[in-house]
Amino acid sequence: MAVLIRPAKSSDAASLPNIERCAAELFRTVPALAWIADDDVLSPDVHLRFIAAGTAWVAVDDTGNVRGFLSAERFGQALHVWELAVHRDCQGRGHGSALVLEAIAHARRQRLSAVTLTTFRDLPWNGPFYRRLGFDAVEGDALDERLTAVLEHERKLGLPVHLRCAMRLALDGPRWGNDAAPPASP
């Protein structure tokens, strides 16, 4: 089935929490992380904020239904991906990769210096998936204040941070300013 990636619209916001819930069903295949399938998801209001900023995209199937989304936020010269989700029924068909590539293309158009995110280091659909798209793990001294704060916030939310990592895709554009300002989480 063909997929179209387009900027998310305000009218999409109400449908995105359910997509995130359906996507997270995948975590039930990992007993230690199955609880994530029942965890909180981003609210429509948070999605509306990203949509208004022009940093959210959806994957739409050929019947016009939204099947996945990527929500990001700009911090200085970095675009940070807060959430990527594809409905469980549609996973493994390239929708997730297409959403990430669209976010990267947007960051390049904006002449940003990097795309960043945090994820599970070793789950096949997390760390290895992003590595194939060009991201590298950011570790130790290379972790800036902003990404450290994101990981710390995740620890407080109960995520097993020893299994998490920050990742960064460096872009070619000029580097003005910095992307190290601490985030307000969504």
Ligand SMILES: CC(C)(COP(=O)(O)OP(=O)(O)OC[C@H]1O[C@@H](n2cnc3c(N)ncnc32)[C@H](O)[C@@H]1OP(=O)(O)O)[C@@H](O)C(=O)NCCC(=O)NCCS
């Ligand atoms: C991550 C996610 C958005 C990827 O979306 P997708 O449309 O399935 O992605 P793609 O089809 O482009 O690529 C999927 C790749 O991930 C891996 N993958 C996906 N599902 C997998 C599974 N159940 N087991 C093993 N590998 C899997 C495969 O390597 C696959 O690549 P391949 O098709 O070339 O083998 C989707 O798996 C998802 O919604 N997961 C739950 C939420 C999540 O983990 N979000 C990321 C948070 S950082």
